[in-house]
Amino acid sequence: MLFQEYWPFFVAGIILYVIARVGYAYMVEKDKKLQYKHKKNEDLQTPDQIADIDKDDSGEADDEEELVPAYPENLEHIPLNFQKITIEESIxxxxxxxxxxxxxxxxxxxxxxxxxxxxxxxxxxxxxxxxxxxxxxxxxxxxxxxxxxxxxxxxxxxxxxxxxxxxxxxxxxxxxxxxxxxxxxxxxxxxxxxxxxxxxxxxxxxxxxxxxxxxxxxxxxxxxxxxxxxxxxxxxxxxxxxxxxxxxxxxxxxxxxxxxxxxxxxxxxxxxxxxxxxxxxxxxxxxxxxxxx
Amino acid sequence: MLFQEYWPFFVAGIILYVIARVGYAYMVEKDKKLQYKHKKNEDLQTPDQIADIDKDDSGEADDEEELVPAYPENLEHIPLNFQKITIEESIxxxxxxxxxxxxxxxxxxxxxxxxxxxxxxxxxxxxxxxxxxxxxxxxxxxxxxxxxxxxxxxxxxxxxxxxxxxxxxxxxxxxxxxxxxxxxxxxxxxxxxxxxxxxxxxxxxxxxxxxxxxxxxxxxxxxxxxxxxxxxxxxxxxxxxxxxxxxxxxxxxxxxxxxxxxxxxxxxxxxxxxxxxxxxxxxxxxxxxxxxx
Incomplete structure (x- = not known):
């Protein structure tokens, strides 16, 4: 009979099928977890979102590049020019x-x-x-x-x-x-x-x-x-x-x-x-x- | 020799490995295409984006439900109350x-x-x-x-x-x-x-x-x-x-x-x-x- 002669192939086929199934299920699960992790973090706002730019444009400077703020770091602070008006005038x-x-x-x-x-x-x-x-x-x-x-x-x-x-x-x-x-x-x-x-x-x-x-x-x-x-x-x-x-x-x-x-x-x-x-x-x-x- | 007796297993293993590789590559490709499609459409703004709400909340009414605008459809229109000032005053x-x-x-x-x-x-x-x-x-x-x-x-x-x-x-x-x-x-x-x-x-x-x-x-x-x-x-x-x-x-x-x-x-x-x-x-x-x- 065919099965008697070739049973090792059938067994090997079943084993390999099971391995492939388990492997695939693991991959899908891993993917889901990643997506879930992403979903959970959506509520957290990051510089990319705040600055409303693409990831490619994230503006992260190269490690070797020295970071310089857009305004001088020791930007002078001056007294506020404020004239208080009366409560009546304010109302x-x-x-x-x-x-x-x-x-x-x-x-x-x-x-x-x-x-x-x-x-x-x-x-x-x-x-x-x-x-x-x-x-x-x-x-x-x-x-x-x-x-x-x-x-x-x-x-x-x-x-x-x-x-x-x-x-x-x-x-x-x-x-x-x-x-x-x-x-x-x-x-x-x-x-x-x-x-x-x-x-x-x-x-x-x-x-x-x-x-x-x-x-x-x-x-x-x-x-x-x-x-x-x-x-x-x-x-x-x-x-x-x-x-x-x-x-x-x-x-x-x-x-x-x-x-x-x-x-x-x-x-x-x-x-x-x-x-x-x-x-x-x-x-x-x-x-x-x-x-x- | 071991190989002579069991070579069909080795061949089956190699064939299944190739099938698994091709199948996985196909899945990854399909995924990329989907992501690309999504990326391309990002520039088009939809009601969901404009109203800044989740897909689940898209507010699409059931087909059988009659749609009623938030304000009366025949909302009255009245003359604008406008007093023009002089150009000099405006400047x-x-x-x-x-x-x-x-x-x-x-x-x-x-x-x-x-x-x-x-x-x-x-x-x-x-x-x-x-x-x-x-x-x-x-x-x-x-x-x-x-x-x-x-x-x-x-x-x-x-x-x-x-x-x-x-x-x-x-x-x-x-x-x-x-x-x-x-x-x-x-x-x-x-x-x-x-x-x-x-x-x-x-x-x-x-x-x-x-x-x-x-x-x-x-x-x-x-x-x-x-x-x-x-x-x-x-x-x-x-x-x-x-x-x-x-x-x-x-x-x-x-x-x-x-x-x-x-x-x-x-x-x-x-x-x-x-x-x-x-x-x-x-x-x-x-x-x-x-x-x-």
Missing amino acids: KRSNEFYELLNKRRTVRHFSNDPVPREIIANIIKAAGTAPSGAHTEPWTYVVVSSMGIKEKIREIIEQEEEINYKKRMGKVWTTDLKPFRTNWIKEYLTEAPYLILVFKQMYSFKSNGQKKLHYYNEQSVSLACGLLIAAVHYAGLVSLTSTPLNCGPALRTLLERPMNEKLTLLLPVGYPANNCLVPDLKRKSLDKILIEM | KRSNEFYELLNKRRTVRHFSNDPVPREIIANIIKAAGTAPSGAHTEPWTYVVVSSMGIKEKIREIIEQEEEINYKKRMGKVWTTDLKPFRTNWIKEYLTEAPYLILVFKQMYSFKSNGQKKLHYYNEQSVSLACGLLIAAVHYAGLVSLTSTPLNCGPALRTLLERPMNEKLTLLLPVGYPANNCLVPDLKRKSLDKILIEM
């Missing part, structure tokens, strides 16, 4: 600023009334006073007033936004946007006298050529945009905070920005169109956003 | 706001001089006027004045920051921070009369119980913090924009915030200590941050 001013900001509305319909460049320059200067991680000031403001460039920007964004609305954003998101009457047609991109495109710099370079990490660059730039929006409003102008989803690379190329910059926000700035309408939204009351302890 | 105001903000400095040394709650309330109200993705207003401001809670917060942060500085942040980061004379000892957490802990809400719930996605919640909250910082300064107070790295979960538990909230920033607010020093930093000049086209 008055805090209320005044709230009343002022509370009149601000996001505007989607602009007139083409001109705005002097000086006002825009002051607004950018105001935004430039924002705090940033380790004072890296990781922002570039590209201000576009050329109609030719505005038209190209509009073309890029409308093309991408049509795909966003129709395919990428999904039903939940587009349903949530319906009350705001938005779609992929963005007239404001050519109507407003200025488009401010805010780029975050993910890193830069120190004077000695070492890569300078920009810690918390995303948060710093968004925070600076808060000052920018307040400055626009304080100067008597209006703006729209827009996030051109998935248009970043094409707009960076158009505006010839370097690889270390990423588009964060786009704000048309100017005067509202005549008869401009805004959705009748209310803001949450203080007791909905403030918890005192 | 003057834009410069005035820049001059005001340019006096702001991040302060690390606070006095314990009391500040009326009314001022803090106005400051939070001002921050609450910020724009947000689809008007989701995804923020909670926890204002702590209780010394007991401030002490617990300090304990959590100093413990975690010691590990951050010594182990997690790495040489590059800690070297870059040296000029700012910071370390894991955070006296300001108990010195300042108020700690404002800003939480971003990653999602919430609509009145019908459906999950409400908070688009761009990270950016919206950071932007609101820009208004907050401006409001603090406008009211004649000082603050420190701090990011308690890896302390989020412990502080959320301490302050009993729900699972949909994540700590974004912590700002001590009050008056500066007498003889408060600040690093002698300059801000980038306008031509370094503004590109006109």
Whole structure:
């Protein structure tokens, strides 16, 4: 019989099969453990995440390279220039600023009334006073007033936004946007006298050529945009905070920005169109956003 | 001879070894391809990324469930209340706001001089006027004045920051921070009369119980913090924009915030200590941050 003559092959086959199975199971298990370990550590934030850069760009200096901080290590410290105002004045001013900001509305319909460049320059200067991680000031403001460039920007964004609305954003998101009457047609991109495109710099370079990490660059730039929006409003102008989803690379190329910059926000700035309408939204009351302890 | 009798075993062993090698190489290759595919798609932003939530929480409604936007679909639109000011006044105001903000400095040394709650309330109200993705207003401001809670917060942060500085942040980061004379000892957490802990809400719930996605919640909250910082300064107070790295979960538990909230920033607010020093930093000049086209 076949089995009687060749049984050692069958036995060897079974043994080798068992070894292969056990070996494979061990490999899979090892893999899972690694993944689990990674998952567990996700909550822990590392310099790579904070500086929002690729692993390849982690900026870890070579061991032999001497580390030099971006600012002099013995940076001079000077007395803070502070004038204390009275409590009464402080209460008055805090209320005044709230009343002022509370009149601000996001505007989607602009007139083409001109705005002097000086006002825009002051607004950018105001935004430039924002705090940033380790004072890296990781922002570039590209201000576009050329109609030719505005038209190209509009073309890029409308093309991408049509795909966003129709395919990428999904039903939940587009349903949530319906009350705001938005779609992929963005007239404001050519109507407003200025488009401010805010780029975050993910890193830069120190004077000695070492890569300078920009810690918390995303948060710093968004925070600076808060000052920018307040400055626009304080100067008597209006703006729209827009996030051109998935248009970043094409707009960076158009505006010839370097690889270390990423588009964060786009704000048309100017005067509202005549008869401009805004959705009748209310803001949450203080007791909905403030918890005192 | 042993080999002559048992050669089929040796041959079988070699064949099985080859099969195992080829099979393993194939698996590894397949894995690489998957990783590559993922990498390529990273540039495309999806609702999950924008709303900054886990896949499990993607908020995609069941097919049978009717989708209802967070605001009424026929939300009324009303005329914008806008009073145009003169160009001259606009220039003057834009410069005035820049001059005001340019006096702001991040302060690390606070006095314990009391500040009326009314001022803090106005400051939070001002921050609450910020724009947000689809008007989701995804923020909670926890204002702590209780010394007991401030002490617990300090304990959590100093413990975690010691590990951050010594182990997690790495040489590059800690070297870059040296000029700012910071370390894991955070006296300001108990010195300042108020700690404002800003939480971003990653999602919430609509009145019908459906999950409400908070688009761009990270950016919206950071932007609101820009208004907050401006409001603090406008009211004649000082603050420190701090990011308690890896302390989020412990502080959320301490302050009993729900699972949909994540700590974004912590700002001590009050008056500066007498003889408060600040690093002698300059801000980038306008031509370094503004590109006109």
